[in-house]
Structures are given as C-alpha cells and as structure tokens.
Amino acid sequence: MEELGIVSYGAHIPRYRIKAEVIAKVWGKDGDAISRGLGIFEKSVPSVDQDTATIAVEAIRHALKRCTINPQEIGAIYVGSESHPYAVKPTGTIVGEAIGATPDLMVADYEFACKAGTAAIQTCFGFVKAGMIKYGVAIGADTSQAAPGDALEYSASAGGAAFIIGKTNVIATINHTLSYTTDTPDFWRRAEMKYPSHGGRFTGEPAYFKHIMNCANNLMTTACTKPQDYTYAIFHQPNGKFPVNVAKKLGFTMDQVKQGLMVPYIGNTYSGASMIGLASVLDVAKPGDRIFMTSYGSGAGSDGFDMTVTENIKRLARQKAPSVAELVADKEYVDYGVYSKMTNLLFLE
Amino acid sequence: MRDVAVIGVGLTKFGELWDKSFRQLIAEAGSKAILDAKIEGKDIDALYVGSMSSGRFVDQEHIGALVAEVSGFSHLHIPATRVEGACASGSLAIREGYLSIASGINDVVVVGGIEKMNDVGGSEATDILAAASDQEWEAFFGATFPGIYAMIATRHMHEYGTTKEQLAQVAVKNHANGVNNPYAQYQSPISLESVMRATMVAYPLGLMDCSPVSDGAASVVLCAAEKAKKYTDKPIKIIGSGQASDTLALHGRRDICTLDATIHAAKMAYKQANLTPKDIDFAEVHDCFTIAEICAIEDLGFIEKGKGGTAIDNKITTMDGSLPVNTSGGLKAKGHPVGATGVAQIVELTMQLRNEAGKRQVKDAKIGLAHNVGGSGATCVVHIMEAM
Numbered sequence: 170m171e172e173l174g175i176v177s178y179g180a181h182i183p184r185y186r187i188k189a190e191v192i193a194k195v196w197g198k199d200g201d202a203i204s205r206g207l208g209i210f211e212k213s214v215p216s217v218d219q220d221t222a223t224i225a226v227e228a229i230r231h232a233l234k235r236c237t238i239n240p241q242e243i244g245a246i247y248v249g250s251e252s253h254p255y256a257v258k259p260t261g262t263i264v265g266e267a268i269g270a271t272p273d274l275m276v277a278d279y280e281f282a283c284k285a286g287t288a289a290i291q292t293c294f295g296f297v298k299a300g301m302i303k304y305g306v307a308i309g310a311d312t313s314q315a316a317p318g319d320a321l322e323y324s325a326s327a328g329g330a331a332f333i334i335g336k337t338n339v340i341a342t343i344n345h346t347l348s349y350t351t352d353t354p355d356f357w358r359r360a361e362m363k364y365p366s367h368g369g370r371f372t373g374e375p376a377y378f379k380h381i382m383n384c385a386n387n388l389m390t391t392a393c394t395k396p397q398d399y400t401y402a403i404f405h406q407p408n409g410k411f412p413v414n415v416a417k418k419l420g421f422t423m424d425q426v427k428q429g430l431m432v433p434y435i436g437n438t439y440s441g442a443s444m445i446g447l448a449s450v451l452d453v454a455k456p457g458d459r460i461f462m463t464s465y466g467s468g469a470g471s472d473g474f475d476m477t478v479t480e481n482i483k484r485l486a487r488q489k490a491p492s493v494a495e496l497v498a499d500k501e502y503v504d505y506g507v508y509s510k511m512t513n514l515l516f517l518e
Numbered sequence: 519m520r521d522v523a524v525i526g527v528g529l530t531k532f533g534e535l536w537d538k539s540f541r542q543l544i545a546e547a548g549s550k551a552i553l554d555a556k557i558e559g560k561d562i563d564a565l566y567v568g569s570m571s572s573g574r575f576v577d578q579e580h581i582g583a584l585v586a587e588v589s590g591f592s593h594l595h596i597p598a599t600r601v602e603g604a605c606a607s608g609s610l611a612i613r614e615g616y617l618s619i620a621s622g623i624n625d626v627v628v629v630g631g632i633e634k635m636n637d638v639g640g641s642e643a644t645d646i647l648a649a650a651s652d653q654e655w656e657a658f659f660g661a662t663f664p665g666i667y668a669m670i671a672t673r674h675m676h677e678y679g680t681t682k683e684q685l686a687q688v689a690v691k692n693h694a695n696g697v698n699n700p701y702a703q704y705q706s707p708i709s710l711e712s713v714m715r716a717t718m719v720a721y722p723l724g725l726m727d728c729s730p731v732s733d734g735a736a737s738v739v740l741c742a743a744e745k746a747k748k749y750t751d752k753p754i755k756i757i758g759s760g761q762a763s764d765t766l767a768l769h770g771r772r773d774i775c776t777l778d779a780t781i782h783a784a785k786m787a788y789k790q791a792n793l794t795p796k797d798i799d800f801a802e803v804h805d806c807f808t809i810a811e812i813c814a815i816e817d818l819g820f821i822e823k824g825k826g827g828t829a830i831d832n833k834i835t836t837m838d839g840s841l842p843v844n845t846s847g848g849l850k851a852k853g854h855p856v857g858a859t860g861v862a863q864i865v866e867l868t869m870q871l872r873n874e875a876g877k878r879q880v881k882d883a884k885i886g887l888a889h890n891v892g893g894s895g896a897t898c899v900v901h902i903m904e905a906m
Contacts, residue, residue: 375536
C-alpha cells in the first residue's frame with residue numbers, strides 16, 4: 170500500500186494559564202464544582218500579542234524543525250480556525266510568508282467551528298493523493314472567545330497544531346478518513362458578533378455525541394476495525410467529560426484516551442483541540458501503533474481518521490521541538506484582571 | 519351530576535426530546551390513549567388540551583384545533599379547546615373534560631397536556647415560566663420561580679425548623695421512584711450528598727431541588743361512568759374534583775408557607791368524594807421544587823402543618839411508607855413538561871389503580887389523589903380517583 174499521511178507535526182500552546190477557580194470566584198460560583206462538572210482545572214490564555222496567526226506559525230515552525238523538508242516544496246497551506254485575525258484577508262498567507270513557502274502555493278482559510286483543522290488535513294490528503302502537490306500543511310489554531318460569565322469562559326482557550334501531509338518519510342499513514350455532517354445549529358457566532366452563542370444542553374446529545382458516534386462507527390465499519398484494534402483514541406474535547414463519555418459509549422478505554430486528552434489543563438483550543446491531542450499521541454507513538462481520531466465541529470460535523478504509525482517515526486527528530494507535555498508544563502498563571510486585558514474583555518482597542 | 523371514569527391513558531417519554539416535534543408528541547400521547555380506550559374518532563364528543571405557553575416555547579398557539587388535526591380528526595370537526603393555568607394547565611383540562619361529561623353534555627372526551635420546553639435555552643425557559651408569576655410585582659423585578667419557592671422554603675425553615683437535608687431527601691426519594699418508571703426523564707438514583715452539594719440556584723434550593731426543563735405529552739380518555747364498561751374492564755372513576763385560586767404574587771397570601779389554593783381545592787375534592795385525607799392510599803403531588811412537596815403533603819391534610827420535613831425523615835412518603843407520594847418519580851425525576859404534568863398525574867393514578875404500574879406498583883392501591891399547582895399557588899387542582 171502506498172504510504173500517505175503525516176510527515177511531521179508541531180504544536181503550540183500559549184504559556185499563560187488561568188485557573189477555573191479564579192474565574193469562578195469572579196462570578197460567585199463554586200470553582201471546585203465547576204472543575205468537577207466540566208473536567209477542566211485551568212485553561213491557556215493568549216498573550217496580548219498572540220493570535221491565531223502567531224500560534225499557527227509557531228506550530229508549523231515546530232513541525233519543520235523536526236524534519237528536513239524544504240518549505241518551497243510545500244504546495245498548499247490550509248488554516249482552520251474560528252478566530253482568524255481578519256474577517257477578510259487570510260491567515261494562511263501570513264503563515265506561508267513566515268515559513269518561506271510562498272509564492273507557488275495554494276492557500277485558504279477554513280472555518281468549521283472546532284473541526285476546521287481536521288478538514289484541512291482531509292484537503293491536503295486529497296491533493297497529495299491526486300499528485301497535485303508534494304506536501305500540504307494543515308493547521309488548526311484558535312484564540313477562542315467566550316462572553317464574560319458564560320459557561321464557555323471556563324473552557325475557551327488558545328493553542329494550535331500543524332501537520333505536514335505527504336508521501337515521503339510518512340510517520341503515520343492515514344488509512345481512512347471520512348466525515349459525518351448535518352445542519353445542526355448547536356453553536357454559532359454571527360458576523361460582527363464578538364462572542365459566540367450556543368444552544369446549552371442541545372450541544373450535547375443531538376450535536377457532539379450524535380455526530381462523533383456516527384462518524385466513529387462509520388469509520389470503524391469502513392476500516393473493518395474495532396475499538397480494541399487501536400493503541401490511542403483522540404476525540405474532540407470541548408471539556409473533560411464529553412470525550413471520556415463518548416469514548417466509553419464507543420467501547421474505548423481510558424488507557425487509549427488519556428494520552429490525547431489535553432483539555433483538563435489547557436482548556437478547549439477549538440480548532441486546535443483534537444489536533445493537539447494527536448500531536449501529544451505522536452510525541453510518544455511507536456511503530457505499529459494504530460491511532461483513531463474523531464474531531465467535532467459545531468454546525469455540525471465530525472471528521473474521522475484511522476492512522477498507523479510507521480518505522481519512520483524513529484527517524485523523525487521529535488526532540489527538536491517541544492512536546493505537548495512540555496508545552497502544557499511551561500506555564501505562568503494570571504489573575505482575572507490580567508486575563509481581561511489579554512483577551513480584550515476591557516475593549517481597549 | 520353523572521360519574522366520570524378514565525377509560526384510556528397515553529404518555530410519551532419525558533425528557534430532552536430533540537428529535538420529536540410538538541405535534542409528534544401530542545399525536546403520540548393522544549393515539550396511545552385512544553388505542554388504550556379502544557375508541558374511534560366518531561366516539562369523541564370533545565377534545566381539551568392543556569398547555570402553559572406553547573406560543574412562547576414553540577411559537578404555536580391555537581393548539582386545540584391543532585390537536586384535533588394531528589390526531590387525524592379534522593374531518594370530524596370535533597369541538598377542541600385549549601385550557602391554560604400555568605403549570606396546572608393539564609389538570610384544568612382534565613377538570614373541564616370532567617365537568618363537560620358530568621354535566622351530561624358529552625359522553626366521551628379526550629384530554630391532552632403538552633409542553634415542549636427545550637427548544638428555547640435554559641434562561642429563556644425560566645423567563646417564560648416566570649410569566650406565570652405576577653408580572654408587575656414579581657417577574658418585572660427579577661423574581662423567578664426558583665427564587666419564589668426559595669422564599670417559601672426559607673420561611674418554612676424559619677417557622678418550623680425544616681432543614682435543607684429534609685428538602686434534599688424529597689429529591690432522593692423521587693429519583694428512587696423514577697428508577698422504576700420507564701417514561702421518566704431521570705431513571706437513575708441520586709445520593710443525598712449529591713443533592714446537598716449541587717450548584718446553588720436560590721438558597722436553600724440547589725440544582726437538584728428543582729424539577730427539570732422537559733418535553734413531553736400525556737393524554738387520557740374520559741367517559742361517562744355508566745358507559746365506561748362498554749370500552750374497558752378497568753375503568754377508574756374520578757370521585758372528587760376540586761379547584762381553587764389565590765393571589766398570583768406570593769406576598770399577597772395569608773401565609774407564604776401555606777398554599778391556601780391547595781387547602782380549598784382539596785376540601786372540595788374530599789367533600790365530593792366523601793373522604794378524608796386518611797382514606798388516601800397514595801398521591802401524586804406537585805413537587806416542582808422539593809419544598810413544594812413538603813408544603814403539599816401538609817396542605818392536603820396528610821401531615822400536620824410544619825411536620826412535612828419530619829414526615830420525610832420518618833419515610834412516611836416512600837414506596838414502603840404508609841402514604842407513598844410521587845410513585846412516578848414526581849416532577850423532579852419523571853420530568854415537568856408543564857402543560858403535560860397534570861394529565862400525566864392522572865395517567866399515573868390510573869396505572870396504579872389498574873394495578874399496571876409494574877415495579878412501582880403500590881400494594882392494594884384503592885384510592886389515589888393527584889395535586890397540580892399553577893405558579894406558586896395561584897391555581898390548584900385536586901382529583902381523587904378510585905377503581906370501579
């Protein structure tokens with residue numbers, strides 16, 4: 170079988186953190202109860218000069234450090250985010266210039282709530298498979314927004330991951346990928362609105378669970394696999410509870426899930442969430458490991474990936490860029506006042 | 519006045535029913551009741567449906583005729599009427615149907631109750647429900663029902679020494695009953711500790727002291743008792759029906775810990791049935807909040823005023839107690855689609871008195887009472903039923 174899949178990867182997480190209990194205190198809520206309920210203890214906070222573009226650039230730079238690819242051989246860059254710095258003007262061009270991949274390059278920005286980054290992987294996969302490009306870059310990055318006092322404030326965080334897709338020196342083959350999509354309005358942000366709206370409990374069963382369950386089951390049917398066939402499983406992680414519950418419902422164990430479950434200590438990085446989970450798995454994966462991933466994007470859809478780690482992973486210079494565990498551990502706490510400044514709750518602009 | 523009996527019942531599952539529309543729910547409950555009663559469209563003399571706020575929850579008013587239409591009876595041009603009395607809308611519809619048969623005008627009446635509340639968000643649902651309080655004196659100033667019932671609870675605690683733990687035990691008991699009700703929104707037990715530790719809503723009421731926001735529908739077929747045996751071997755007779763009103767706003771009441779509307783509606787029902795509270799074998803009461811069940815068992819005369827909390831401690835109202843209360847799980851565990859609640863209580867009474875309540879069957883159940891409240895006690899309806 171032709172090897173086609175991930176050639177290198179990198180992640181980035183802003184180093185500032187705020188604890189759920191600090192946010193809870195501001196709103197007169199019980200921080201312990203909220204952390205228990207959401208399965209989130211703290212979340213990453215972007216600094217004043219960090220946005221989706223800088224996070225995307227950091228992530229792809231980490232990916233390039235690990236391999237020997239000439240950026241000029243990159244034929245496409247797709248950046249998935251729901252917090253692109255510009256409403257009109259691409260993030261992908263900034264990334265392309267920053268890594269020296271311009272000008273013979275296809276670029277577009279994607280938006281599909283929290284799964285735009287995995288949609289970018291599928292696009293790159295298609296182009297590489299068709300022979301139209303040698304390497305494609307798929308990035309999922311976000312500095313997600315939450316209205317002050319909203320339930321989302323405990324989870325909406327910042328971070329991203331980048332994957333180079335190609336046929337040469339593939340570290341993890343993408344054996345199968347498919348999606349499950351319907352028009353389900355569980356979470357949205359209308360044009361020119363600062364903060365998103367959501368359907369409360371409607372975001373659970375009919376949205377997250379329905380789409381991931383169907384995508385995952387369709388993927389295992391297509392790949393003729395069972396949960397036990399996988400070493401690792403990664404699910405979109407808007408909080409700490411949903412991915413654990415959906416994993417249980419599908420028949421996966423916590424041993425398969427925990428390496429890719431980052432949300433308790435960095436929050437929900439939206440387009441980066443499942444992709445940072447995948448990066449964390451690749452940090453420790455060994456040849457022969459099989460990886461299962463289903464992302465989720467509100468609106469709604471789920472992208473599924475069945476992957477197998479190859480011998481090439483031993484030759485990838487993983488140590489040349491920080492692992493996800495290192496990025497999670499490198500942190501500095503801020504209080505709610507500093508958090509307000511950094512996330513522009515004070516409308517200083 | 520003629521006697522009236524229930525000859526058919528139907529219920530949808532209660533819960534977050536995202537994949538069922540308003541009309542699907544009412545059609546499901548109605549058709550189940552009609553099939554259970556073994557009647558046909560041409561047998562039906564009138565339809566009554568209770569719904570508190572279909573207009574604000576799903577943007578649909580004029581639901582009397584809609585119910586006839588979705589039941590497939592448009593061509594029969596059956597008189598169809600919607601009844602509203604906040605969370606008591608369902609039992610008001612039952613009472614209207616009951617009165618129309620008792621008066622001799624109708625022989626067979628189908629009554630429905632419905633609410634589909636999850637299509638709006640939680641805070642909007644709270645606002646819509648608050649429209650059942652006094653808009654000028656309560657809702658306008660930000661009062662919501664959790665806040666209003668919290669005032670009842672704190673006063674009850676102050677007057678009678680009722681504790682937060684006693685309130686919590688009501689929720690624990692009703693969830694234990696809900697485990698055995700396949701139609702209940704929550705069919706899992708909860709611990710006292712989890713109720714005590716739940717997120718505070720309005721002191722002393724935490725999240726688990728409150729009934730949920732629910733979708734669901736219920737339906738019963740009423741028939742003149744003298745003709746009931748034509749349709750069923752197990753008609754269940756309504757032997758008492760009482761209704762009373764009071765001020766919308768809590769502050770207008772004689773005593774905020776007592777629902778005078780309950781006392782008066784119950785008195786009317788007991789008098790008609792020629793019974794006293796001691797004669798009741800089991801009851802479905804309106805536990806929209808845990809304190810509401812404590813007030814209800816007192817105001818219905820089962821327990822001396824102020825001793826409701828102690829009665830909970832003494833397990834008088836558990837399934838094994840001398841007076842099982844809310845065998846269905848109550849509003850707390852079964853769910854509270856407001857317009858459907860009063861009708862669903864009659865369904866539960868009927869199932870118990872038919873000896874068809876399965877694992878939650880009350881032994882030797884002969885006489886049951888249903889108690890449905892609108893708002894914080896401005897409307898109350900009480901029905902007493904007995905197997906024929």
